[in-house]
Amino acid sequence: MNVVEMQGVSRTYGPVTALRDLSLQVRAGELTALLGPNGAGKTTAISLMLGLSRPTSGTVRVLGEDPRHSAVRARIGAMPQESALPGALTVREAVTLFASFHAAPLGVGQALALAGLEDRANRRAGRLSGGERRRLAFALALIGNPELLLIDEPTTGMDAASRQAFWEALGELRGQGRSVLLTTHYLEEAERAADRVLVLHGGQLLAGGTPEALRAQVGGARVSFRAGLTLAEVRALPGVRSAQVGEGGHTELHTDTPERLLAELVGRDVPFRDLEVRRATLEDAFLTLTATGHSSQTASPSPSPASPLSQGA
Ligand SMILES: Nc1ncnc2c1ncn2[C@@H]1O[C@H](COP(=O)(O)OP(=O)(O)OP(=O)(O)O)[C@@H](O)[C@H]1O
Numbered sequence: 001m002n003v004v005e006m007q008g009v010s011r012t013y014g015p016v017t018a019l020r021d022l023s024l025q026v027r028a029g030e031l032t033a034l035l036g037p038n039g040a041g042k043t044t045a046i047s048l049m050l051g052l053s054r055p056t057s058g059t060v061r062v063l064g065e066d067p068r069h070s071a072v073r074a075r076i077g078a079m080p081q082e083s084a085l086p087g088a089l090t091v092r093e094a095v096t097l098f099a100s101f102h103a104a105p106l107g108v109g110q111a112l113a114l115a116g117l118e119d120r121a122n123r124r125a126g127r128l129s130g131g132e133r134r135r136l137a138f139a140l141a142l143i144g145n146p147e148l149l150l151i152d153e154p155t156t157g158m159d160a161a162s163r164q165a166f167w168e169a170l171g172e173l174r175g176q177g178r179s180v181l182l183t184t185h186y187l188e189e190a191e192r193a194a195d196r197v198l199v200l201h202g203g204q205l206l207a208g209g210t211p212e213a214l215r216a217q218v219g220g221a222r223v224s225f226r227a228g229l230t231l232a233e234v235r236a237l238p239g240v241r242s243a244q245v246g247e248g249g250h251t252e253l254h255t256d257t258p259e260r261l262l263a264e265l266v267g268r269d270v271p272f273r274d275l276e277v278r279r280a281t282l283e284d285a286f287l288t289l290t291a292t293g294h295s296s297q298t299a300s301p302s303p304s305p306a307s308p309l310s311q312g313a
Helices: 040-047 090-098 108-114 131-143 162-174 187-193 211-218 231-235 256-266 283-291
Strands: 002-013 016-027 030-035 058-062 076-079 148-150 179-183 196-201 206-207 221-227 240-245 250-255 271-281
Touching: 002 040, 016 040, 016 058, 016 179, 016 196, 016 206, 030 040, 030 162, 030 250, 040 058, 040 148, 040 179, 076 131, 076 250, 090 131, 108 131, 108 162, 108 231, 131 148, 131 162, 162 179, 162 187, 179 211, 196 240, 196 283, 206 211, 206 271, 206 283, 211 283, 221 256, 250 256, 256 271
Parallel strands: 030 179, 030 196, 076 148, 148 179
Antiparallel strands: 002 016, 002 058, 196 206, 221 250, 221 271, 240 250
16 A cells, blocks of 8 residues: 555746656655655655645545545654744643644653653753754654654754664654655665655656665675776676776776676786775665666766765765
């Protein structure tokens, strides 16, 4: 069963096309990460799922209904990128107030514990740090005991320990059978925690699948070294799926058969140094997919991986 279905959805803002004929599904009981570079359309997609705006064309169904119906919205927990919090209330008062809006809320203590806010319960919301404000927004999103959580960049501003606690809480919520869709730029965390990943680019779905399936699309291993080879020579090496050659002969490539490739270099007596071989990550897959703008598996020169997405990941 799918908790979200978008069919042929476009959304324009004047001359800007934020989403272009986008079709995607989010499965029930899973944690799905919606990834994409800045401006890819992630927030636009989430706001359509939350019923905050309507598509220019196409259909959006959440829990089988139009998300603008209030009955559906009561079953969704929303954590937008920026939330206005009741600054004069304490954390406990704010969570208690939001609990009163719902028919069958979670316990206030349970929500505070899941959000890691027990020791901040008596602090005024207006006095919280940036990371604590995100945690309060999380507590407010889950207090209604939602079937589906839609979360936009939850861990931005959280320190490492808070991020880890947040992912543990999400794991617990999913273990209770809830569905979660979140956007994030922390690809390492998405790789560890997500059942499924959707990659948006330019308002379109570029790829979707398990983190393992996406990694497999770019090749099982990432090999880097310095050598005097041109890009054409590197691409001609056996089993190279994608490659780039930068300054000083710095070469990065993806391959399913690193042993064969290294045997070839040694056999041909190509001098190389600074060799590094590691398993391809979701970030490698993401950078390759978004650099080429399509999910083809042909070798292609990717730009430098100094993308904003690698920051803090
Ligand atoms: N209200 C709006 N008016 C005009 N343009 C908008 C509006 N909202 C979004 N856009 C544009 O639509 C595109 C998609 O924006 P969106 O916020 O959905 O991207 P995103 O993937 O969430 O990006 P980020 O990772 O930076 O948060 C961008 O080009 C953005 O400038």
